[in-house]
Amino acid sequence: MYLDNELYVANADGAKLCITGKMANRHGLIAGATGTGKTVTLQVLAETFSQAGVPCFMADMKGDLSGIAKAGKLSGFIEKRKDGFGIPDPQFAPCPVRFFDVFAEQGEPIKTTIANMGPQLLARLMELNETQSGVLAIAFQIAEDEGLNLITAEDLSSLLNYIGKNAKDYTTKYGNVTSASVGAIQRALLAIKSEGAENFFGLPAFNVSDFIRTKDGRGIMNVLAADKLMLKPKLYSTFLLWLLTDLYQTLPEVGDMDLPKLVFFFDEAHMLFEDTSKQLTDKIEQIVRLIRSKGVGVYFITQSPTDIPDDILGQLGNRVQHALRAFTPKDQKAVRAAADTFRANPNFKTDEAIMNLETGEALVSFLDPKGAPSIVERAKILFPLSQIGAITVDERAAFMAEYKQNTPTPTNSEGAAAVLDKRNAETEKAAEEAAAEKERAAAEKIAEKERLAAEKEAARLKKEAEREAKAKEKEREKSRKETMKTVNTVTKAIGLPSILRTIVKSFFKK
Numbered sequence: 001m002y003l004d005n006e007l008y009v010a011n012a013d014g015a016k017l018c019i020t021g022k023m024a025n026r027h028g029l030i031a032g033a034t035g036t037g038k039t040v041t042l043q044v045l046a047e048t049f050s051q052a053g054v055p056c057f058m059a060d061m062k063g064d065l066s067g068i069a070k071a072g073k074l075s076g077f078i079e080k081r082k083d084g085f086g087i088p089d090p091q092f093a094p095c096p097v098r099f100f101d102v103f104a105e106q107g108e109p110i111k112t113t114i115a116n117m118g119p120q121l122l123a124r125l126m127e128l129n130e131t132q133s134g135v136l137a138i139a140f141q142i143a144e145d146e147g148l149n150l151i152t153a154e155d156l157s158s159l160l161n162y163i164g165k166n167a168k169d170y171t172t173k174y175g176n177v178t179s180a181s182v183g184a185i186q187r188a189l190l191a192i193k194s195e196g197a198e199n200f201f202g203l204p205a206f207n208v209s210d211f212i213r214t215k216d217g218r219g220i221m222n223v224l225a226a227d228k229l230m231l232k233p234k235l236y237s238t239f240l241l242w243l244l245t246d247l248y249q250t251l252p253e254v255g256d257m258d259l260p261k262l263v264f265f266f267d268e269a270h271m272l273f274e275d276t277s278k279q280l281t282d283k284i285e286q287i288v289r290l291i292r293s294k295g296v297g298v299y300f301i302t303q304s305p306t307d308i309p310d311d312i313l314g315q316l317g318n319r320v321q322h323a324l325r326a327f328t329p330k331d332q333k334a335v336r337a338a339a340d341t342f343r344a345n346p347n348f349k350t351d352e353a354i355m356n357l358e359t360g361e362a363l364v365s366f367l368d369p370k371g372a373p374s375i376v377e378r379a380k381i382l383f384p385l386s387q388i389g390a391i392t393v394d395e396r397a398a399f400m401a402e403y404k405q406n407t408p409t410p411t412n413s414e415g416a417a418a419v420l421d422k423r424n425a426e427t428e429k430a431a432e433e434a435a436a437e438k439e440r441a442a443a444e445k446i447a448e449k450e451r452l453a454a455e456k457e458a459a460r461l462k463k464e465a466e467r468e469a470k471a472k473e474k475e476r477e478k479s480r481k482e483t484m485k486t487v488n489t490v491t492k493a494i495g496l497p498s499i500l501r502t503i504v505k506s507f508f509k510k
């Protein structure tokens with residue numbers, strides 16, 4: 001509860017325990033066995049920030065955080081404790097809430113583009129090896145150079161196809177693109193699509209700084225329905241990492257402010273690290289460390305502190321430890337590990353206290369204004385002013401209807417798939433035209449050949465006719481000469497006078 005300018009969240013024997021606003025971006029941890037009050041503690045913290053004007057984002061794994069949108073009421077449990085908190089007359093009230101859902105069923109869709117997610121996160125999501133990641137990076141570079149919008153998974157798939165088909169045109173400029181790598185990326189893309197990733201890629205792309213909003217001076221609670229999403233741990237962790245990365249890249253450096261700009265709560269945080277590669281865990285660690293300077297606090301909620309990798313655990317300054325059970329040696333080890341992270345209080349033994357805490361009770365240590373952890377206190381966590389537990393399906397439907405009324409018109413932007421479809425069609429048309437041209441040229445060549453052959457044949461026939469005519473002429477000449485010879489011989493023989501012979505000869509000559 002935001003009371004007298006203080007972020008009041010717990011009470012130790014009448015002493016108020018408040019988070020130091022300036023240190024709220026030094027992150028936090030809420031741990032404890034099942035049913036000990038972690039989610040309610042999250043709710044109390046978040047609603048306190050909201051009352052102070054700080055917006056929050058929370059992944060709601062079981063749906064029980066949705067109650068934050070409704071006013072709470074006095075239960076027997078709260079009735080019993082309220083005076084101890086110094087709040088005899090609690091003003092129950094809802095928080096301003098925006099519901100989100102990657103699958104667009106329980107809240108506003110939250111989408112980003114493939115381009116915005118970037119090749120690195122995408123390669124991690126698809127679990128690509130180094131070579132395949134290299135090819136993916138090349139694909140992104142080509143998209144940028146050629147002004148192709150990578151919006152949906154379909155766009156990326158089309159681009160990969162195109163690059164695969166035209167690999168030789170790209171290899172000199174961008175490096176080797178083998179069809180084996182392209183095929184492997186296509187298969188990985190198909191796998192994440194079947195996991196539901198395609199709901200997440202598209203337009204309108206969500207602007208993460210939209211989380212940073214207030215209403216009537218209260219920070220908006222951005223509640224992400226994660227019950228379905230948590231079944232896809234890879235997608236879930238990459239999605240949250242994208243949110244943090246995008247926020248980190250978008251927000252300006254601010255240093256320590258009196259209050260954080262935004263607080264993230266990851267309930268069931270062990271999900272973030274289960275089956276998560278070392279690379280991805282390192283990336284989460286890095287971004288959690290860096291985002292502090294942007295005024296963003298990150299709070300992890302999980303059963304045992306040992307669920308969180310040490311590098312990240314070391315960065316969580318504000319701690320609320322609910323009860324842990326210690327049935328097995330492993331449990332006992334976890335209790336000791338949890339106890340060791342606190343500055344001891346001389347009034348009680350930390351490890352014993354951890355095992356004896358009641359529901360809604362916790363060991364609490366917040367950072368003091370100088371950033372040092374305070375001595376651990378055994379305290380009762382405040383009750384929330386909003387409702388504990390989920391809202392009904394109808395109540396959620398009312399929120400959805402309100403959102404749908406104000407649905408932004410989708411931005412019309414042409415993705416790479418459409419552009420490449422056109423480009424492929426143009427290439428096909430050009431190829432068809434080239435083939436037709438080739439056919440026409442070939443037909444022309446044949447016609448020319450035939451024409452030349454016909455010409456040659458005509459010339460040959462002409463020559464032959466001439467030759468025949470010549471031969472005939474020769475024949476005629478020959479027979480004429482023979483006739484003359486005979487005439488000559490005959491006229492000579494019969495002794496015709498020369499004048500008559502000349503007359504006879506000239507007659508035959510004709």
Ligand SMILES: Nc1ncnc2c1ncn2[C@@H]1O[C@H](COP(=O)(O)OP(=O)(O)OP(=O)(O)O)[C@@H](O)[C@H]1O
Nearest residue numbers: 033034035036037038039040041359360381382383
């Ligand atoms: N600070 C509190 N004020 C009032 N009631 C509380 C408080 N903490 C816990 N409770 C009660 O205890 C119940 C269980 O708490 P909660 O759901 O937060 O446990 P949890 O540790 O998140 O459990 P799980 O591990 O199953 O998620 C709540 O439904 C609520 O009735």
Ligand SMILES: [Mg+2]
Nearest residue numbers: 038039040267
């Ligand atoms: Mg819970």
